[in-house]
Amino acid sequence: MNVRLYLDNIKIEKNSMEITIPLTDIHSLVIDNQKVTMTVPLINKCAEYNINLVLCSIEHMPKSLIQPYSGNFQTPILLKRQLEWDENLKAKLHRKIIQNKINNQIDLLKYLNLNDEVIGKLIQFCLEVNDGDTLNREGLSAKMYFRLLFGKDFKRFEDDVLNIGLNYGYSILRSQISKTIIAKGLLPSIGIFHKGYNNPFNLADDIIEVYRPLIDCYVFNNLKDAIIFKRDHRLDLIKLSTTDVYIKGVKQTLLNSINIFIDAILSVFNEKNIEKFQEVRLIYGV
Helix, strand or coil: CCCEEEEEEEEEEECCCEEEEHHHCCCEEEEECCCEEEHHHHHHHHCCCCEEEECCCCCEEEEECCCCCCCCCHHHHHHHHHHHHHHHHHHHHHHHHHHHHHHHHHHHHHHCCCHEEEEEHHHHHHHHCHHHHHCCHHHHHHHHHHHHHHHHCCCCCCHHHHHHHHHHHHHHHHHHHHHHHHHHCCCCCCCCCCCCCCCCHHHHHHCCCCHHHHHHHHHHHHHHCCCCCCHHHHHHHHHHHHHEEEEEEEEEEEHHHHHHHHHHHHHHHHHHHHHHHHEEEEECCC
Protein backbone atom coordinates (compact mmCIF):
# COMPACT_ATOMS: atom_id res chain seq x y z
CA MET A 1 0.00 0.00 0.00
CA ASN A 2 1.31 3.44 -0.96
CA VAL A 3 0.29 6.59 0.90
CA ARG A 4 1.40 9.86 -0.68
CA LEU A 5 0.66 13.55 -1.04
CA TYR A 6 -1.51 14.68 -3.93
CA LEU A 7 -1.91 18.45 -3.95
CA ASP A 8 -3.36 19.11 -0.46
CA ASN A 9 -4.81 15.63 -0.20
CA ILE A 10 -3.68 12.25 1.01
CA LYS A 11 -3.83 9.62 -1.72
CA ILE A 12 -4.03 5.97 -0.70
CA GLU A 13 -3.14 3.46 -3.42
CA LYS A 14 -3.66 -0.28 -3.02
CA ASN A 15 -3.62 -2.56 -6.06
CA SER A 16 -6.00 -0.87 -8.51
CA MET A 17 -7.88 1.06 -5.82
CA GLU A 18 -7.28 4.76 -5.11
CA ILE A 19 -8.76 6.92 -2.36
CA THR A 20 -8.17 10.67 -2.04
CA ILE A 21 -8.99 12.54 1.18
CA PRO A 22 -8.45 16.29 1.82
CA LEU A 23 -5.89 16.88 4.59
CA THR A 24 -8.23 19.45 6.10
CA ASP A 25 -10.66 16.61 6.88
CA ILE A 26 -8.10 14.60 8.84
CA HIS A 27 -7.39 14.98 12.55
CA SER A 28 -5.51 11.72 13.19
CA LEU A 29 -3.72 9.29 10.89
CA VAL A 30 -2.82 5.91 12.40
CA ILE A 31 -0.47 3.75 10.30
CA ASP A 32 -1.03 0.19 11.48
CA ASN A 33 0.45 -1.84 8.64
CA GLN A 34 4.14 -2.70 8.29
CA LYS A 35 3.87 -2.80 4.49
CA VAL A 36 2.70 0.80 4.07
CA THR A 37 5.02 3.08 2.08
CA MET A 38 4.60 6.73 3.06
CA THR A 39 6.31 9.64 1.30
CA VAL A 40 8.33 12.35 3.05
CA PRO A 41 6.33 15.20 1.42
CA LEU A 42 3.16 13.74 2.95
CA ILE A 43 4.78 13.42 6.39
CA ASN A 44 5.90 17.06 6.24
CA LYS A 45 2.48 18.19 5.05
CA CYS A 46 0.83 16.30 7.93
CA ALA A 47 3.08 18.22 10.32
CA GLU A 48 2.17 21.48 8.58
CA TYR A 49 -1.55 20.72 9.02
CA ASN A 50 -0.91 19.58 12.61
CA ILE A 51 -2.32 16.13 11.85
CA ASN A 52 -1.85 13.58 14.61
CA LEU A 53 0.39 10.99 12.87
CA VAL A 54 0.83 7.74 14.80
CA LEU A 55 2.96 4.79 13.67
CA CYS A 56 2.25 1.35 15.12
CA SER A 57 4.60 -1.56 15.77
CA ILE A 58 4.29 -5.04 14.31
CA GLU A 59 2.26 -5.88 17.44
CA HIS A 60 -0.20 -3.13 16.34
CA MET A 61 0.58 -0.93 19.36
CA PRO A 62 1.23 2.84 18.92
CA LYS A 63 5.01 3.16 18.80
CA SER A 64 5.92 6.55 17.35
CA LEU A 65 4.32 9.96 17.17
CA ILE A 66 5.40 12.41 14.47
CA GLN A 67 4.96 16.01 15.58
CA PRO A 68 5.98 19.42 14.23
CA TYR A 69 8.81 21.29 15.97
CA SER A 70 6.41 24.09 16.77
CA GLY A 71 2.67 24.53 16.39
CA ASN A 72 2.38 28.20 17.33
CA PHE A 73 4.32 31.33 16.30
CA GLN A 74 4.35 32.44 19.96
CA THR A 75 5.95 29.23 21.18
CA PRO A 76 9.04 30.88 22.80
CA ILE A 77 6.83 33.26 24.83
CA LEU A 78 4.37 30.53 25.78
CA LEU A 79 7.17 28.13 26.72
CA LYS A 80 8.69 30.75 29.03
CA ARG A 81 5.32 31.13 30.76
CA GLN A 82 4.97 27.36 31.01
CA LEU A 83 8.33 27.08 32.75
CA GLU A 84 7.19 29.71 35.25
CA TRP A 85 3.87 28.09 36.19
CA ASP A 86 3.20 28.68 39.88
CA GLU A 87 3.80 25.59 42.06
CA ASN A 88 0.87 26.36 44.37
CA LEU A 89 -1.47 26.57 41.39
CA LYS A 90 -0.04 23.28 40.08
CA ALA A 91 -0.94 21.62 43.38
CA LYS A 92 -4.47 23.04 43.26
CA LEU A 93 -4.87 21.95 39.63
CA HIS A 94 -3.61 18.50 40.58
CA ARG A 95 -6.45 18.26 43.10
CA LYS A 96 -9.06 19.46 40.58
CA ILE A 97 -7.91 17.06 37.85
CA ILE A 98 -7.82 14.05 40.19
CA GLN A 99 -11.28 14.90 41.56
CA ASN A 100 -12.54 15.20 37.98
CA LYS A 101 -11.02 11.80 37.15
CA ILE A 102 -12.55 10.09 40.19
CA ASN A 103 -15.94 11.65 39.44
CA ASN A 104 -15.79 10.17 35.93
CA GLN A 105 -14.83 6.80 37.40
CA ILE A 106 -17.81 7.03 39.75
CA ASP A 107 -20.12 7.89 36.84
CA LEU A 108 -18.87 4.83 34.95
CA LEU A 109 -19.43 2.48 37.88
CA LYS A 110 -22.95 3.88 38.30
CA TYR A 111 -23.64 3.50 34.57
CA LEU A 112 -22.51 -0.15 34.75
CA ASN A 113 -24.62 -0.65 37.88
CA LEU A 114 -21.67 -2.02 39.86
CA ASN A 115 -20.97 -2.28 43.60
CA ASP A 116 -22.56 0.58 45.58
CA GLU A 117 -20.08 0.12 48.44
CA VAL A 118 -17.10 0.79 46.18
CA ILE A 119 -18.89 3.79 44.64
CA GLY A 120 -19.44 5.17 48.15
CA LYS A 121 -15.75 4.72 48.93
CA LEU A 122 -14.72 6.54 45.74
CA ILE A 123 -17.07 9.41 46.60
CA GLN A 124 -15.34 9.64 50.00
CA PHE A 125 -11.87 9.53 48.39
CA CYS A 126 -12.88 12.27 45.94
CA LEU A 127 -13.87 14.55 48.82
CA GLU A 128 -10.57 13.81 50.59
CA VAL A 129 -8.27 14.73 47.68
CA ASN A 130 -6.05 17.61 48.82
CA ASP A 131 -3.74 19.96 46.93
CA GLY A 132 -1.07 17.85 45.26
CA ASP A 133 -2.94 14.68 46.32
CA THR A 134 -0.37 14.00 49.04
CA LEU A 135 -2.81 11.50 50.58
CA ASN A 136 -2.69 9.42 47.35
CA ARG A 137 -6.46 9.26 47.01
CA GLU A 138 -6.00 8.80 43.25
CA GLY A 139 -3.98 5.61 43.75
CA LEU A 140 -6.40 4.18 46.32
CA SER A 141 -9.37 4.97 44.08
CA ALA A 142 -7.71 3.40 41.04
CA LYS A 143 -6.97 0.17 42.92
CA MET A 144 -10.59 -0.32 44.01
CA TYR A 145 -11.97 0.88 40.68
CA PHE A 146 -9.93 -1.47 38.46
CA ARG A 147 -10.55 -4.46 40.73
CA LEU A 148 -14.28 -3.85 40.56
CA LEU A 149 -14.20 -3.43 36.77
CA PHE A 150 -11.89 -6.30 35.84
CA GLY A 151 -11.70 -8.61 38.86
CA LYS A 152 -9.64 -8.94 42.03
CA ASP A 153 -6.70 -10.51 40.17
CA PHE A 154 -6.40 -7.69 37.64
CA LYS A 155 -3.12 -5.75 37.63
CA ARG A 156 -2.18 -2.84 35.40
CA PHE A 157 0.68 -3.27 32.94
CA GLU A 158 0.48 -7.04 32.71
CA ASP A 159 0.54 -8.64 29.26
CA ASP A 160 -3.11 -9.57 28.82
CA VAL A 161 -5.95 -8.56 26.50
CA LEU A 162 -7.45 -6.10 28.99
CA ASN A 163 -4.17 -4.23 29.49
CA ILE A 164 -3.38 -4.29 25.78
CA GLY A 165 -6.76 -2.69 25.08
CA LEU A 166 -6.30 -0.08 27.80
CA ASN A 167 -2.78 0.76 26.65
CA TYR A 168 -3.83 1.07 23.01
CA GLY A 169 -6.76 3.35 23.81
CA TYR A 170 -4.73 5.49 26.19
CA SER A 171 -1.91 5.80 23.64
CA ILE A 172 -4.22 7.02 20.88
CA LEU A 173 -5.88 9.51 23.23
CA ARG A 174 -2.49 10.65 24.54
CA SER A 175 -1.30 11.38 20.99
CA GLN A 176 -4.42 13.43 20.26
CA ILE A 177 -3.89 15.47 23.43
CA SER A 178 -0.21 16.01 22.57
CA LYS A 179 -1.22 17.32 19.15
CA THR A 180 -3.39 19.99 20.77
CA ILE A 181 -0.73 20.87 23.34
CA ILE A 182 1.81 21.53 20.58
CA ALA A 183 -0.70 23.54 18.55
CA LYS A 184 -1.03 25.86 21.55
CA GLY A 185 2.71 26.45 21.67
CA LEU A 186 3.31 24.35 24.80
CA LEU A 187 5.84 21.62 25.46
CA PRO A 188 4.25 18.21 26.22
CA SER A 189 7.21 17.13 28.38
CA ILE A 190 6.66 19.87 31.01
CA GLY A 191 3.75 18.76 33.15
CA ILE A 192 1.64 19.90 36.06
CA PHE A 193 2.09 16.87 38.33
CA HIS A 194 3.62 14.24 36.05
CA LYS A 195 7.38 14.86 36.16
CA GLY A 196 9.03 11.80 34.62
CA TYR A 197 12.52 12.73 33.41
CA ASN A 198 12.28 10.23 30.56
CA ASN A 199 8.67 11.05 29.70
CA PRO A 200 8.19 13.40 26.71
CA PHE A 201 4.44 13.54 27.40
CA ASN A 202 4.13 14.64 31.04
CA LEU A 203 1.58 17.36 30.32
CA ALA A 204 -0.47 15.06 28.09
CA ASP A 205 -0.45 12.50 30.90
CA ASP A 206 -1.84 15.13 33.27
CA ILE A 207 -4.70 15.99 30.92
CA ILE A 208 -5.55 12.42 29.89
CA GLU A 209 -6.50 11.51 33.46
CA VAL A 210 -10.04 12.89 33.17
CA TYR A 211 -10.64 11.00 29.90
CA ARG A 212 -9.30 7.55 30.85
CA PRO A 213 -12.66 6.12 32.02
CA LEU A 214 -13.96 6.44 28.46
CA ILE A 215 -11.36 3.85 27.39
CA ASP A 216 -12.05 1.78 30.51
CA CYS A 217 -15.74 1.63 29.57
CA TYR A 218 -15.00 0.30 26.08
CA VAL A 219 -12.58 -2.32 27.41
CA PHE A 220 -15.11 -3.46 30.05
CA ASN A 221 -17.88 -3.83 27.48
CA ASN A 222 -15.84 -5.40 24.68
CA LEU A 223 -12.69 -7.12 25.98
CA LYS A 224 -13.56 -8.78 29.30
CA ASP A 225 -14.20 -12.11 27.57
CA ALA A 226 -11.98 -11.56 24.53
CA ILE A 227 -9.13 -13.94 23.79
CA ILE A 228 -7.22 -11.66 21.40
CA PHE A 229 -7.09 -7.93 20.69
CA LYS A 230 -8.53 -7.64 17.18
CA ARG A 231 -8.36 -5.08 14.39
CA ASP A 232 -12.01 -4.14 15.03
CA HIS A 233 -11.12 -3.33 18.64
CA ARG A 234 -8.33 -1.02 17.48
CA LEU A 235 -10.63 0.74 15.02
CA ASP A 236 -13.32 1.19 17.67
CA LEU A 237 -10.83 2.73 20.12
CA ILE A 238 -9.62 5.17 17.46
CA LYS A 239 -13.25 6.10 16.69
CA LEU A 240 -13.83 7.00 20.35
CA SER A 241 -12.23 10.36 19.57
CA THR A 242 -15.44 11.27 17.72
CA THR A 243 -17.65 10.71 20.79
CA ASP A 244 -19.24 13.52 22.81
CA VAL A 245 -18.50 14.71 26.35
CA TYR A 246 -19.68 17.60 28.53
CA ILE A 247 -17.49 20.57 29.40
CA LYS A 248 -18.77 23.87 30.79
CA GLY A 249 -22.12 22.06 30.90
CA VAL A 250 -22.21 21.96 27.10
CA LYS A 251 -21.97 18.87 24.92
CA GLN A 252 -18.82 18.93 22.78
CA THR A 253 -16.92 16.39 20.72
CA LEU A 254 -14.08 14.84 22.70
CA LEU A 255 -11.53 16.60 20.48
CA ASN A 256 -13.17 20.00 20.97
CA SER A 257 -13.31 19.38 24.71
CA ILE A 258 -9.55 18.75 24.82
CA ASN A 259 -9.01 22.14 23.24
CA ILE A 260 -11.36 23.84 25.73
CA PHE A 261 -9.89 21.94 28.67
CA ILE A 262 -6.33 23.01 27.86
CA ASP A 263 -7.47 26.61 27.38
CA ALA A 264 -9.07 26.47 30.83
CA ILE A 265 -5.82 25.20 32.35
CA LEU A 266 -3.93 28.04 30.68
CA SER A 267 -6.47 30.51 32.09
CA VAL A 268 -5.81 29.17 35.58
CA PHE A 269 -2.11 30.00 35.25
CA ASN A 270 -2.49 33.24 33.26
CA GLU A 271 -5.13 34.70 35.59
CA LYS A 272 -3.88 32.91 38.73
CA ASN A 273 -7.42 31.76 39.43
CA ILE A 274 -8.20 28.08 40.09
CA GLU A 275 -11.91 28.79 39.46
CA LYS A 276 -11.07 28.98 35.73
CA PHE A 277 -10.75 25.19 35.76
CA GLN A 278 -13.47 23.46 33.73
CA GLU A 279 -14.54 19.92 34.63
CA VAL A 280 -15.01 17.35 31.86
CA ARG A 281 -17.84 14.85 32.36
CA LEU A 282 -17.87 11.79 30.14
CA ILE A 283 -20.91 10.30 28.41
CA TYR A 284 -21.20 6.51 28.46
CA GLY A 285 -23.30 4.16 26.39
CA VAL A 286 -23.57 6.35 23.29
